Each structure stands twice: as C-alpha cells, then as structure tokens.
Amino acid sequence: MENQLEWKEDARRDVFKCRVFSIHESVCRSPDEKDTGVFVVIDSTDWAIVLPVLETERGKAFVMVRQWRHGSQELSLEFPGGVFEDGESSASAALRELEEETAYTAKKITYLGKMSPNPAIMSNHTHFFLAEDLKKLPAQHLDKDEYMDVEIVPIDEVLNNMGEPPYIHALMGTAAALFMQKGGYF
C-alpha cells in the first residue's frame, strides 16, 4: 500500500533565502506516475524545546518564558527553546537554551522525541526534552533581540490552559502531549 502513496522527486531549485530559513521548490512525480507537482519547502535548522520541571513548595511547576512573537504579533508564554548552533547535539541545544533563557540548569535531561513542525511545508524537526533536578544560575544570557520574562507556573495550570492565551504556541501543545504521554501524566 505504502508505495501507492510515495511521491518521487525529480528536481529541486532554490527560490528564497533569509537569515532564518531558505526555501526550495521540489518537482515531483505522483505515486501512480500520472501527475507532476511542484511543492514549496521551507528549510531551517532544527529546534529544541525543553520542559523544565521545578519542585516547589506548592508542587511541581514548569519554568516558562514570556516573550513577544513577531509572527502572531502577541505575547506568548512558552517552554524555553531555540535553534541548534553549528555542531551542537540536540541535548546540548536544549540545555544551553534552558540556561540562557531561564537562568536555570538541569542535572537530568530526558529525550521525549522529535517531530516535524509541519511536514507538509517544512523539512526540519523539533526535538523535545524533559529537564529535571533544576539549579538556579546567576542570570539569563539573552541574545540582543531577546526580551523575555521567566515565570514559574504550576504544571496543571499549563496543561489545562493550552490553547488559551498566553498559551498560543502550537509546538508547546505538542510538547505538552509528549509530556503527558511519556512523563507519567497520561
């Protein structure tokens, strides 16, 4: 059955490039070879998203960051994360982003899986991690264009409100699903 669904790529051409991603067109033959299609694909570095679980006097909480998002033009409360740097492993990227954005480090990092942010139009992957046994660092280390507040939010509050502002970022919903599935909450 599966080879009745697979397209074959005959050619690709670059059509756009900017600092964050590039775009190519993929010229493909349909599974039954009756058809040809041109599909636009966004190529970007992989990203890591890390769910930092902090033990507090009131129970377990996530360490989250609130920041302005230029695509949707609104504030978003999210798990920390960001794009891989050159030569960096996914776990190293997750730990570095955690430390830079939240001023916490983690003694324990657990891989929860990777998914395609949008396999229809994007070729990269998002890698998800659980961070536990957290320890406070002196300060955030933000990039020049990063302005973000750190917030400690009870786990149930985050999971119950995913999809309501300020929990607007769909990939944080994906992270929540993997956490519920693999983190013992489902």
Added chain:
Amino acid sequence: MENQLEWKEDARRDVFKCRVFSIHESVCRSPDEKDTGVFVVIDSTDWAIVLPVLETERGKAFVMVRQWRHGSQELSLEFPGGVFEDGESSASAALRELEEETAYTAKKITYLGKMSPNPAIMSNHTHFFLAEDLKKLPAQHLDKDEYMDVEIVPIDEVLNNMGEPPYIHALMGTAAALFMQKGGYF
C-alpha cells in the same frame, strides 16, 4: 511588565510569494526602544484540523489519513484537515476536509481551540475540532495532488505513539493535547 516585552512595528515589506504562502519583513523597535530588528514572517491561510472519533466494536477509534509529506519526505499518519477556502468558517472547513479526505461526515462538531502553528515566524492560526456521531459517505473527494489512505486507529494507539513514525506531524501532537485536555481524556 507586559509593555516591557512588546515590540512596535515601524514598517513591513513583501519579500516572497508562492501558491501556498507569502513572506513579509517586519521592521520593529524593541520594547526599550534601544534596538531595531527585522523579522521575517510567513503569511498563510488558516488551517483546520479535525479529530474524528468513531465508535467501533472494539471501542473508540480515530479516523485518520496516511499521506506523503513533501517537506519531510516521508509518510505521515494524521488527523484530516486543510486550509480554509475563501469565505469559509473554521467549522465548515473542518467538516468539508473531513468529508473530502475520509468519506465520513459528522453530526456533531465541537471547537477545541485555535493556536499559532509557529508564532515566531508565522502569522496564521490552526483551528482544532472534535467530530463525533460519524456517518459513512460513498467516497473520498480528493484534490488532484492528494493521494491518501483512510485508516481507523484505536484512540489509545494514537495517543501513546505520538512522536513515533508514522505519527510525525507536530500539529497532530497539539491536537492530541487539546483532545486529552478538553475531550475528557486528561
């Protein structure tokens, strides 16, 4: 606190356009007005994703579609969905995509919420729906470049395997999180 995080847009310019989306650059002032940044934003039509729950002899199952995804170059097993057509409401888009892709219709459609697929670089939203009380239609109505198989998969199998192939699409993970949260499964 919040106005210490909000950027102000001073200008925008179009930089790319194709059949599926267009791209603009947004020139912004930082919250403290000390900095200027240029951010690239992808503009696309909103999408609907619909979780169709079918009552079977073995319990509840999702009606899903398996298809080739040109971005990640692999097969993906997903909830049905697609982009809004002109003038269409989100619920109408969800029901139409359900009918066209799976050959099932639903007497009951429940809105689960909307999220931004990537608020950092995309301006559109993904709208999530639960479809229940399903009824079989004679046939799929696929677009010329759509080749997809319909599969009936037990709910637990989908939720437990999200993040493992063929459950590779992150927005289906988001849908799973909203289902667990609002569908009585969390």
